[in-house]
Amino acid sequence: MTSAIPIVDLEEFNLTKAPEDVSDDVQRQLAAQIIDAFSTVGFVGLTNYGIPQDKDPSYFKNQHTNCRFSGTRCLNYPAITSHAVRLLFKDIKPNQIRCGEHSDYGSITLLFQDDVGGLQVAYLFNLRTRDGQFVPATPKTGTIYVNVGLLLQRWTSDKLIATVHRVVIPEAPSDREKVRMSIAYFVQPDPDCLVQCLDGSDKYEPITSLEFLKMKLKATYPE
Ligand SMILES: O=C(O)CCC(=O)C(=O)O
Numbered sequence: 738m739t740s741a742i743p744i745v746d747l748e749e750f751n752l753t754k755a756p757e758d759v760s761d762d763v764q765r766q767l768a769a770q771i772i773d774a775f776s777t778v779g780f781v782g783l784t785n786y787g788i789p790q791d792k793d794p795s796y797f798k799n800q801h802t803n804c805r806f807s808g809t810r811c812l813n814y815p816a817i818t819s820h821a822v823r824l825l826f827k828d829i830k831p832n833q834i835r836c837g838e839h840s841d842y843g844s845i846t847l848l849f850q851d852d853v854g855g856l857q858v859a860y861l862f863n864l865r866t867r868d869g870q871f872v873p874a875t876p877k878t879g880t881i882y883v884n885v886g887l888l889l890q891r892w893t894s895d896k897l898i899a900t901v902h903r904v905v906i907p908e909a910p911s912d913r914e915k916v917r918m919s920i921a922y923f924v925q926p927d928p929d930c931l932v933q934c935l936d937g938s939d940k941y942e943p944i945t946s947l948e949f950l951k952m953k954l955k956a957t958y959p960e
């Protein structure tokens with residue numbers, strides 16, 4: 738079965754203007770269309786990867802009926818001109834960080850990136866010791882990049898490992914002199930969904946989706 742991926746036509750929103758010159762209403766309409774598109778695409782193609790055969794294929798879909806706790810983040814990484822480099826930085830080191838290494842919290846993340854590059858994912862040689870190295874997640878036109886989140890790792894008792902990723906400043910001056918934009922949609926199961934190991938093991942304590950999200954947010958943003 739194929740499902741059409743909704744298209745948000747940015748032309749309508751005249752994004753050639755500076756963000757402060759686009760009215761709040763237009764920005765709100767655009768955000769609403771993007772969120773709507775993400776929640777329509779929903780939870781794609783996850784059955785059969787670490788998910789027991791006896792699970793109803795709609796099992797995950799049924800745990801994602803309410804997108805109120807899923808989040809959208811629009812990221813704008815400013816251009817770094819040679820002039821700014823001379824003024825502000827002595828030099829830009831290879832792999833200088835723009836967004837530090839982390840894994841996302843939810844079940845999956847759908848990420849749209851432009852063609853500037855810089856996103857890297859950890860390729861783990863050894864899952865136990867977590868030895869590995871960062872490799873580029875090169876942008877491909879017409880594709881959505883998907884991360885496995887920490888909650889899905891817990892759900893599948895580590896059969897699916899949460900993607901460790903980061904964003905670095907591109908090495909080529911022609912790339913870092915461009916603005917980089919990405920849009921991430923963090924898919925979160927329904928708040929009261931009880932996430933317990935699908936293989937029946939007790940590797941992780943059962944926890945509701947909302948409790949897990951709260952725990953992660955609290956650790957990231959302590960009061
Ligand atoms: O900007 C990107 O490509 C990645 C952003 C990201 O990983 C995040 O917001 O969690």
Ligand SMILES: [Fe+2]
Pocket residue numbers: 839840841902
């Ligand atoms: Fe992320």
